[in-house]
Amino acid sequence: MIYKTFQFKTLIYLLPALFIFLVFNVLPGLTSLVLSFFDFSGFETNLFKKFAGFDNFIKIYEDKYFWIALKNTFLFVFGAVFIQTGIALILSIFIFFGNFKFSVLIRSIIFFPCVLAPVSVGLVWKKILEQDGVLNSILGLDYSWLSSVSLVMWLIIMVNTWQWIGYSLVIYYAGLQSLNIELLEASDIDGANWSQKIFSIVIPLLWPTTILNMILNLIGGFRAFDIVYVLTRGGPAHYSEVLASYLYYYSFAAGGPNKMGVGAAVAFVIFACILTIALARIIISKRIERN
Amino acid sequence: MEGSLKNNYGATFKKSPVFFILTRVVILFFIIIIIFPLLYTLSLSVRSPDTVYSARYFLIPYEFSLQNYYDAFFYAEERLKVSFPRMFLNSIIVTTSSVILIITLSIFAAFSFSHLRFPLKESLYNVMIASVAMPAQVLLIPLFYLLIYFGIINTYTAVILAYAGFLIPIGILILRMFFEQIPGELTEAGIVDGASDFQLLMRILLPLAKPAIATCVILLFLDTWNEFIYAMIFMQDPTIHTVPVGLAKIGTSRYHINIGTYSASVMITIIPVMLIFAIFQRWFIAGMTMGALKH
Known part of the structure; x- marks a missing residue:
């Protein structure tokens, strides 16, 4: 600390950032919660004219596509948390212990999709997955992958994993580089083979990194x-809607219902999910600290 | 350092032929999975219009041509009133202004969190940390009306301020951590020499914080360059579309688009990022890892 007490003039350092944070983050965040109790559409100037009580929430509660979107979001989060983290764990261990000549290059290649815009990535895969796309040519099929109600969400999860696997990978790699090597050396002397080492030493030691990766993917x-x-x-017919796209559809999409209040109610649901996770995280980490 | 670690505990890993083969097979498989979609799109984009539906082993074109790239520029302008040079210019304007604004304000604010006293400091900091976890879509609707109210919807400023509000907490988080790691003796020496708080920040802390600032710049560059939903909704005028918004319009438009033209459009957005990544890859990886570890 530079000064022993609070100096009024030093507020000048904080205020510009604080002002923008409050006006463009906290204010809209709180307004969003309030707006979910009002009925308004895209062209109104006074948003708070029509108080709607819980109507917006009742509306999404009764809409089967909301439940599909909620289920899809959880499925997507599940995929990111378990599939992406799991594959990244295996890959990072293989690259780290595999004595590859070009391990840096391998990491860079797997990481590269992370720096691309998700829009570009989505469009690359869209052409591949189309009915006359290359996936069908390779497999010798004639299947319309993205029109399949049962498969479409898994394909979206796959594309998302394809893009972000490198992110989880480099975080694991950082964890591996700071691993306590004494245990591994001791197990060398005990004659442990590679699978015993991976499963009973490396993976347990990487547990904090695994938690970090899971939390990052959960939020993401x-x-x-x-x-x-x-x-x-x-699509098809709203079967791959997630909460965020459902919000967009209800509030902004051309040809959509243009019900901003309902969109705000969906935002409320997303907010509640994230808040629950954040609270759970605090409670769990406190319990771990106590033990 | 990496090399010495390997020699230490690679021993039993090295000895096992099963492990050796397993790692090669798995890693090769994933490298192919990662590279193939990108190479395939590149391949489509450089095929001549007549041979676009066929290639040796799906990848090697029978006839090379850059015609698709010409077509992509025309298609965007004729059909959708967006142009690639304009999209890139818009993205560069939005990204550089956002990054400069966010970095500058975050440096000053992080300094006040790390080296100055003010009431409610830690509560405010906790609010900022909590806000980092919130998805951008939660703010979408109120921000939209706020920007209309300020009369800046459909301008660069709209998106720049929205990005700033959303990303300033991350900047403050990273820079505060870094400022607090700088040994207190350095600033104390400065105070003894009679340096003002501003001089301490500019002459002592900032020069030492260059790596943290580089980390922030990379994170913010990626977040703002690739951002889609704010840019799409707050700048609906086609002349100010950013790269992801313009590309999404091309890629999902209802007009017929030749698959070669489509692929060339996608590649136009990927190639510049690929070149920048090739030059600064270590920085990108280090930056994104550091950004994650500080959450």
């Missing part, structure tokens, strides 16, 4: 929008 999973938007627009 609720953001999914771009990939869904370019790949399917929530």
